[in-house]
Amino acid sequence: MRRHRLRRTDVDTREAPTSAHQARAAALERTYQRATAMRTARSAGERSRLSTPPPASPGTQPPLAVQAWNRLAFGPAPGDLAAFDGLGPDDDVRLTALVDQQLDPGSISDTACDAKIAASGYTTLNKSLSQLWADHVVADVEWSDRIRPLVETIFVTLLRGVHSRRQLFEVLADFWHNHFSIYGWGFYEAPTWVHYDRDVIRANALGNFRTLLEAVAKSTPMLIYLDNYLSSDDGPNENYARELMELHALGDENYYGTIPRSQVPVDGNGLQVGFVDEDVFAVTRALTGWSLDADPWWDLETGNGGYYYRHDWHDTGEKNVLGQILPAGQAPEKDGLDVLDILASHPGTAKFVCRKLCRRLIGDFPPETVVDAAAQTFLANTAASDQIARVVRTILLSSEFRSSWAAKIKRPFDIIVSSLRAANADLPFIEDHPESESLDWRFYQTGHYSFAWHPPNGYPDFAEAWVSSGPRVMTWRLTNWLVDYNWTDDEYRIDLRAETPAGVRSANALVDYWLDRVLGRTISDSDRTRIVEFMAQGHNPDLDLPLDTDDDVQSRLQSMVGLLFMSPEFQWR
């Protein structure tokens, strides 16, 4: 049964009442009817249709190594697929070994990536929050200096995506940035971005969800972005409280709208199964006083830029959050901490967060079975310091993970980074470097620029949102720029001839070599033939091309690899 079928008869169709009284009476009646319908629908698990099957995927299941490196990484770099085969005697052992290795990033040596970061000359990435605040906020610096912590984080995120061997950690850092999404270009958000990325998101990316939730709640950019630093008993501001419930914890799938609390079903533990606006108002009150260090409060630059609790701003009255009573006059901060406890241990939160993780790691419409399994792990480990790692392990080692190829399309960032990884590219990611700035601008134009989504719900993670002509064309334009000639430095940005073994020179051999590098799998004969025809340009595809002596042949090789980056097969993961 589908929810819309039920709701179809439920949609009210009356036209405007003639008086406000009638409007109100009608609205109340409709509210009651809708609540009844919603209860029925939700108890039947129809709130969201996310468990419906995706469109059938093209092609056949690729080798597990390819699937794994496209899901828990931003695509394979040279050597990754071969290394997978060396991890054990069969795919089960290999995947388990890879996942366990990736879930313990400290065990993976990342010296090459570290060296590239060190050589990039970043100046803000090691600053503490108070240093960032002093140097980039309090010091009256130019805009470009003010936002440097953000700009350097954007560049180092690209650098790590391409070069870090701790790929799953990078995937999850990206995931949590999207889950706790903040528009990074705000006046106070940009200068404190290093803190948010390093101390909040990355510090907890594989850790405990409750800890992460509190770190976000108390982080300078979030307190400012969603206004909670201003929220007081006299003037509650519900912006953060609403998004905390709807986007960070319980999720929109557990939002019951504005109906009375008494109409929301209650679970076996006496907790409401979802939230209504009354809960939003209660949580708003519970979080009053969660503010920023400053004296006077309105002059942020007098403070150290850190979280500061103002008990004199706190609404100390009794609150009802999801049916649980927070008594009046609790100890300082306790109301808010209780709220985070309730939310982080709520089955609805487990389901919502796990569904999003499955959507990222498996497919747009992950089977409910794997969502349930992940949510069980989530709830069984609420106190564990590696709760998130355990949840991710459940997802990656599930049968659903292995049986679902091509359930996701790559978003622009994924395509850019996976192209650079496949080509073994070594581009600079440095502020003011002309090549980096050009890449940065082209990345911005794809519509998927890092930390640039304005609303707090994060970039969409569904294929349908990314298949329109805007992101497609602007991403193709970028990947073709990657394989193009850099006239300033008089060289190719990525010298693909140098990346091609000396014995590989015929059109057939070149295409097969690069198909294996870029896709790690075979494609249909007709598609392959079309690419070979492009590479051969009328010549016998078995004869060696003068790649080493003819500049036009090299440029054709560059263009052929660019064609692979544009190909339908490269858009899936």
Add this chain to the structure above:
Amino acid sequence: MCEISRRGFMVGCSAAIAGLAGSRFNSLAFGAPGDQDVLLVVFLRGGMDGLNLMPPIAGADRGYYEAARPDLQVPVSGQGAALPLNSQFGWSPDASPLLDLYQNGSLSLVVATGMDEPNRSHFESMEFMETGTPGVAHTPTGWLTRHLQSSVEIPEEVIMPSLSMGDLQPTSLRGDRETVNINDPSTFSLDTGPWLWRGPQRAAVRSLYQADSTLVHVTGNQALDAVDIIELYATGEYTPSNGAVYPDSDFGDHLQVIAQMIKLDLGLQVATLDLGGWDTHEGQSWVLSSLLADLSSGLMALYTDLDGGGAQNFTQKLTLVVQSEFGRRFAENADNGTDHGHGNLMMVLSGNAAGGIHGAWPGLAPGQLFEGYDLAVTTDYRRVLSEILIRRLGNNKLGLVFPGYTGYQPLGVVSGTDLTPDYKGGPGSTIFADGFESGDTSAWSG
């Protein structure tokens, strides 16, 4: 012989198409009598504060308004005073260009619109509104998609039936496989990569995408069509007509591109664009002021640009609707802002607008507010859109565009011919039989 059709029209036709570059498609029926308007949907993301765009200036409601908004109120006199709209309502001086359009009868206002859904979530509200299925999330097609699918057959020679300006295609056009989605036509081009092989590479990539009909293939072809269209027709300089001056903003740039496309006669039927930033939980005064200025000067520029004489009178073929996911809380908060509310203003700008104020005003007395907090909703937003569909776009298939919606009566927002609404969903309803539900990939290729 090369046929020009919308899908894949470049194949084998490049010389013929190239010969048409920059010229108008005068053979199209755009200017002919009886054909349909261009529908332009402007979505104000974040929840626009309609109560401060069109504040009450008299009566009991003024008293409630001043009490609820001691710091944020638009005054009735002195600096920043509301401009008089009628005896009951004023108009924000930050949006004065729209008042000019209202006074010349080109702008209709509909008060207290919205959804019955008791919902103050941005994301669910936008999803519901733009899918046209309040209460049902993740509907696989947007309401504009279903309008395009259910309206009179679009002629084969139409080059670009729908356009969405911005980074991503909006939910209202979700699932539409012909929309051109662009942000900036000047960079929307496959003009990178080793130059010697750009042509052959493009032919090769086209053939790869034509080889199958999965979502990625179909939309890849759509993207290739889009880049062909923009490269061939829309990369040239554009000079607005009639002295129109667009604001120097993304919104102004996007409106200007839409004007250009309308004049190019590519057969445009539907266009969308967004203006975001209306979620004014704090420091609302300054933000709202600059957003209203951007909105109103932009719409004025568009209208002026399109409002020429004779064949250049494109405003007779334009219906523009402005909507937002909800209004804002009646009472201001302590941070010079407003939280999420309910009922809100919709605006319809057209050479065929009736002008005036429409819809039942629910009042601002405590007992009249939705749940005691917000302006109530007295007019379903679908009623306004349905009137445009029927009277301006000739599409009476409300059952397909807004499934479950019945009882339509026109408000009289625009002029046009009334048709009997067809509420049937029936076969072909993309909501109830589609690839999302059946898992059938063939549905993606349509």
